[in-house]
Amino acid sequence: MDYLLLIVAILLVLAIADIIVGVSNDAVNFLNSAIGSKVTTYRNILLIASAGILAGCFFSSGMMEIARKGIFQPQHFTFDKVMWIFLAVMLADIVLFDIFNALGLPTSTTVSIVFELLGAAAIVGFLFAAEKGEPIGEVMKYINVESTFSIISGIFLSILIAFTAGVAVQYFIRSAFTFQYEKRLKSLGAPFSGMGITVIMYFLLIKGLKGTTLAQAGWVQTLNENILVFMALLLVTTTAICFWLQQQFKVNPIKIVVIAGTFSLAMAFAGNDLVNFIGVPIAGLMAYQNWAESGVPADALYQDYLATNDVIVPVYMLGIAGLIMALTIWLSAKAKKVTETEINLGKQDEDGSDDRFKPNNISRRVVKTAMLLGNVFDTVIPRNVKRRYNLSFERDKLSKATRVDQDAPAFDLIRAGTNLVLASILIAWATSLKLPLSTTYVTFMVAMGTSLADRAWGRESAVYRVAGVLSVIGGWFITALFAFSVAAFFAFIIYQGMLATGILLGVVVIYIIISNIKFAHKERQSKKEKSRLSLLEEPDLDVYRRNKNMLVTMVVEVSGHYSTILNGIRSGDAAAIRKADKELLELINYTYKLKRNSLRAIRQLGAADRRSAEVIVYGADLIQDMLQSAKFLSTESLQYIENLHAPLAEGFITTLENLGAKMDKFFRLAINELNEEEGPDVPLLRQNRNEIRTFINTNFGNELDIIRRKNIGSKQALLQTSIFLQSRDIQAVLFRICKIYGKFEN
Template sequence: MEYYFLALLGFLGLVAIFDIFVGVSNDAVNFLNSALGCRIASFKTIMLVASIGVMLGATFSSGMMEIARSGVFNPQMFTFSEIIVIFFAVMVTDIILLDLFNSLGLPTSTTVSIVFELLGSALAAAAYTLMMDGASLANVIDYINSSKSLTIVSGILISVAVAFVTGAVVQYITRLIFTFNFEKMYRRVGGIFAGIALTAIFYFLVMKGAKGASFMQPEWIRFMDVNTWPIVGTLFVVLSIVFHVLIIACNINIFKIVILAGTFSLAFAFAGNDLVNFVGVPLAAWDSYQEWQASGVAAEAFTMEGLLKPTVAATGFLLFSGFVMVLTLWFSKKAQIVIQTSINLSSSNSGEQEQFGSSLPGRMIVRASMGLGKVIHQIIPMSVQKGIDRRFEPKKLERGETPLPFDYVRASINLVVSAALIASATSLQLPLSTTYVTFMVAMGSSFADGAWDRETAVYRISGVLTVISGWFLTALSASTMAAIVCAFTLWGGEIAALILAVGSTFLLIRSNLRAKLDTVNMRADLDTRYDAKKVRELVDTKTDSIFAQTLSVYRRLVTEFLNDNESALHHVKSDSSDLFDKVSADRGLYYRMANSSFTPSKKDFDARYCYYRIFTNIREVGRSLQALSKQATDHIANRHRIFQGELKNDLLSLVSYLEKITTDSAGKQDIQTVLAHSNEAVELIDHMQAELLRRIPNDGISVRGSELYLNFLVFARELVNRFAIAAVLEQRLDKIVTESSKS
C-alpha cells in the first residue's frame, strides 16, 4: 500500500510541473497584454521584466498554500487514504480541464478550477465514505469548510464587478485629466501620476504582501505596520519629484517606467496569488504523507488534523516553481491564443475582425445602455457635455499610421489597478481570480475610454459574456469531473488510479503535440520587420493558396449541389466558413503590423495598404462563397428541384473553364492568370446569364431556381473581378518593392 501512495505522490509531483505549464499558459499572459498592446518596449524587454516579477512573486505565495490544505474542506474528517485520492482527483481534473480551455482560446480561472475541484472531490469522498458506513448523506456538509469556501467563492464573484467598476472609474478620471492627446498634460502632471502609480505598486505588493513572503522576518513586518503612512507619504513625494525632474530636464518617457513597473507588479501579484493553484495540492499531499509516515497508524485510520497546522513553504521550492513559470512564459505557444482574445476584446480598433459574434443578450445590453445614455445626456448641461466630449476626442492619426489596441494611459491603468486588487486579496490570503481581475479591469478601462463604440460594442459585450460564461462553466465542469474521478478512484483503487494517470497524461501530451495554433503568434508580430519586402512575401505565400482553395470549394459546391448530396453540402458550407475566417484573419494582420517594433517608411506604409486592399477584395469573395453555400444547402434541404440538362452542363463547364484559365503552365493556380483572361471569362458569364433568361419561359424554371442559378453566376463574376483587382494590386506592390530597394 505504501508503494501505491508513493506512486500517487510521484504522479502529483510530475503533474504539478505540467499544471504550471498549462495554468501559466492560461493565466500569466494576462499581465503581458497591456505592455504588448501599447508597444511600450520590445517583446524581450517586456518578457524579462515579467519574468523577474514572477520569480520574486513566487516567494510571496507561501501564505496562500493554506487554501489547498484546509481552505475548502475540513481535513480532520478524512483519513490519509482518502485525502491522497482527493488530491489525485484534483490534479487529474485540473490538467485536463485547463488544457481544454486553453485549446479553445478562452481565458478561464485556475482559481475557480482548483477551488471547485477541491470541493467536488471532497464531496465525492465524503459521500463515498458515508455510504460505505451506512450513514446519512445529510452529514456530508460536515466535511466541508463552509464558511471559508463561501468567502472564497463570493470573493471571486464580487471581484468581477469590483474589477470592472474600478477599472472604468479610474480610467475615466485619468482620461479626463490627460485626454487622448496627453503630451501637454503629461509634462504638467506626469510626475504626480507616476508617483501615485509606483507608490501604489510598492504599498500593495510589498507592504500588504509581506506577510505571505517565505523569507520575511517578523520584526520587518512589524516595522512596516507601525510606519505605514510615513513610508507611503515619503515615497510618493520623493518619486513624484524625481519623475517630474526626469520629464522636464531629461525628457524621459515616464509611461515606459510606469508600464514596465506595472507589468512587473502584475506578474509579481499573479505569482503570489496563483502559485497555490499549481503546486498547493502536491505540497499538501507531501505534507500529508509525512504526517502519516511519522504516525505509524494505518492509512485507512489516520485522520489528517495535521493539515490544520500553519506551514511555511520552503523558499527554494517556491523559487523552483517560479523558474518553471518563467520557462512557460517564454516557450508556451498556446499562451498566444489567450493573449489575442484579451487584446481583441479591449482593443480600440474596430476595423479588424471581431473575436466573437453578436448575441441576443449583448444586443439587449447595448440597446439599454444607449437608452440610458440618452437620458443622461438630457440631464447634464450642454456646456458640461461639450467640455467632457472635448477631453475624450480621439487622437488624430498621421497618414498611414495604424492605431494601437490602447495607448500608454490605459495600459498603465490596466496594470496598476489589476496589481493592486490582486495584491490586496493575497494579503488577506484570499485566492482571487487573477484572470477575472485583469480581464475585467481591461474591459472596464476600454469601456470608459470609448473603445466600445456602436461598431464594436455588441461584439465586445457578447465576448465578455461568452468568456464569463466559460468561467462559470469551469466551476460546474471542475466540480463534476473531480467528483467522478475521485469516486472512480476510491471504488477502483490502484487499477482505477493507473488508468486515470495514464489516460490523463496521454491526453495532455497528445493535445500539446497536435495543437494547431492558427491564431496570430504575438511574439512573431512584435519581432517581424513588416517592410515592403516582407509584405510582398506574405502576399506571395497567401494569395495563390487562398485562390486555389476558393476554386476548390466552389467546384465541390457546384458538384455536390448538382448531385443532390445534402450531407456533403453541409461539409462544403463548413469549409466555406472556415475559408472566410482564415481570409479575415489574414486581412486582420494589417492592423497587427503596427505592433512591430520596426519603424516603417512611406513605401512600407504603401505596401501595407496594398496588402489591406488585396485581402479586402479576397475576403469579399469569401463572404459571397459563404452566402452561396448556405443558399445552396438550404435549397437542397428544402427539397427544391436541382438543375438538369443544359443548365447543369453549363454550370459544370463554367467551373472547368475557370480552373483552366487560372492555371499557369506549371499547373499551379495563379491569380495573375485571372487578369489575363478576366474579360473573356466575364463575357462567358454574361452569355450564360442571357441563356438562362431565354430558357425560363420554355423550361419552366422557378423563380427560386433562377435566383440560385444567377447567384452561381454572380459569384463566378465576383471571383474573376475581385481576383483580377488583387492581381493588379500585386503588380503595384511589386513596383513599390522595387522602388523601395533602390532608395
C-alpha cells in the same frame, strides 16, 4: 504502500502540468496591459514578467495552506482518503484549465481549486461516512460550507467593484490627459507616475511580500507600523525621480509605471497563486512522509497532521516552480491566446471587436439599457464636465491616437497604467482587510471598465464586446460548477480502487494529448489566416497593390480547390473533396475579415482615389461570390460520392477532363494577367472566356438532352448539371475581376 507512493509521484508530475496550464491562463493578469499598450518589445515584456515571477517564487510565503483553509476538514479523513481527494483535485484542475486555455478564456485558479477541493471532499466524505455507517447528518462535518461560500461571495463581489472602479477612475484620468496625452505629460506625467509607482510599491508590500520566508526581519514589521510615513516619502521621491528623468532624458514616466506594474503583478501572482498549482501535491507529499514515519495503516491514520501543521515548501522547489512558470509564458501558445482575448475585448479600435463572440439577445439588451442609462446620466453630469470629456474624443484627435495599422497598440499607455495601478490598489486593499478575491477577476474587470470609459465599446462593436465579456463571466460561474462536479466525479472513480484510478488517468492523459493536437491544428489555421491578412499590411506597397496581391492569392487558392474537386469527382476520391470543402468554408469565413480589412484599408486613400477604393471593394465582393460557387460545387459533389450514388458515365468523365483542362488554362491566364504591371489584357481574356463559355453551354445543352432521352437518376442529373452551372459562374466572376482591374489599370 506502492499504490500510495505512486499517487504521490503522480501528484508531483501533475504539479508540473498544473503549473503549465495554470500559468497559461493566469499570465493574462500581468501581461495584458504591457502587451496591449506595446510599452516595449514583446521580448522585453516577457523578460520583465519572468523576473517578477522568479522573484515572487523566492519571496513566496512558502506555506502551502490550501489543505488548511477551511475548505474541508482533513482531520476527519484518513491518509488514503486525503490522497484520493488530492489526486481528484489535480486531475480536475488540469482538465478545467486546458479547456479554458483552448477557448482562450481567462478564469480563476483560486475559484477552481476551492470548488475542486469542495467537490472531491464532499463525495469522499459521503462515501467514507457510508462506509463507517455514520448518519447522513454527519457528512457535513467533512466540509466547511459556510467558510467556502463566504470566500466565493467575496470573490464575485470583487467583479462588480473592479468594473465600476475601472469606469469611474478612467473617466477622470482620460478627462485630465485626453488621448493626445503627450501635451499633458509635462504637467501631469510626473505626479501621475509617482503616485502609480507608490501604489505599486504598496501593493508589493501588502500582497507580494506578505508573510514571506526571505523577508521575516523586524524591518518588515516596522515598515508596516509606519506605512503612511513611508508611503508619503516614497510618493515625493518617485515623483521627483520621474520629473528628473522626464526633463533630463525625455523619458515617458508612464512607461515606468507600466513596466513596474507588470513586474509587481507578476511577482505577486507567483508569490501568492503558486499555492493553487503546487499546494495540493506538496501537501500530499508531506502527508505521505508523515504517514511513512507513523507506522499506522493508511486507512487508520487520521490527518490531524495536515490540520495542525504548516506545510513548508523547500526553497529549491520554489525555484523549480518559478523556472517552469517563467518558461511557460515564453513557450505556451495557449497563454498567447488567452491574452489576445482580453486585449481584443478592450481594443480602442472599434473594428477590432473579437469576432469569436457573436451578439445575442442578452448582449443587445445590455447595450440598449446602457444607452438609456447614458442618456439619464447625460442630464445629470455638469455641462462643462461633459464638454471637457467630449473634447478627448473628437474624431480627428481619436483617429490620430488610434491608428488602424496592424502594429498599432490596442490602447495607449494612460489606460495601461490605470489598469495596473487600479488593479494593484484593489488587490492590496482587499488583502489588507483579509477579504478573499480573484486576481484574474479583478484585473479583467478593471481592464473592461477602463475600456468602456475610453469609449472603446462604440456602436460599431458594443454588442460583440459585451457578448465577449458576458461569455467570460459566464465561464467563471461554469468554472465553479465544473470544478465541483468533475472533481467529485473523479473522486468517486478513484474511490473504487486501483483499476478505476488507472483507467481515469489513462482517459485524462489521452484527452490532454487530443486537446493539444486539436489546438495546434487550430493555431496553424489561425497563422495561415493571419499570413493572408498580412499581405494587406506590407509596408513597401500602396493600399491598392496590397489588396490586389491578396485577391490574386485567393484566386490561386480557388483554382487549386476547383481542380481538386473535379479530379475527386472523376476518381471518386471523397477524402480529397472533403478537404477542399473544408478549406473553402474556411476561406468563405475569412472573406468577411478580408472585406472588413479592405474597408479599413481604403481609409488610407486620399480623396482623389475614389476609383481605387471602388476596385478594392468590388474585388473583395467578387472573390466571395467565386468562393460560394466553388463551395456549393464541393458540397454537392461530396454528398454524391459519400452517399454511394451511381458512378458517372464514361462520356461525362471525358467531358469533365476537358472542362478541367480548359478551366485550369483560364485560371492560369487570369492569374498571369492580374500580375502584369500594365494590367490585365481584357480582350485576350474575353476571347478565352468566350471559348470556355461556349464549351460549357454546349455541353450543358447536351447534358439536358441526355437527361431527357435516358433514364438518368435525379441525383446524378443534379450533380452533372450543377458542375456546368457552377463552373460557368466561376469563370464569369473571374473574368469580371480581371475586367475591373484591367479597366482601372489601363
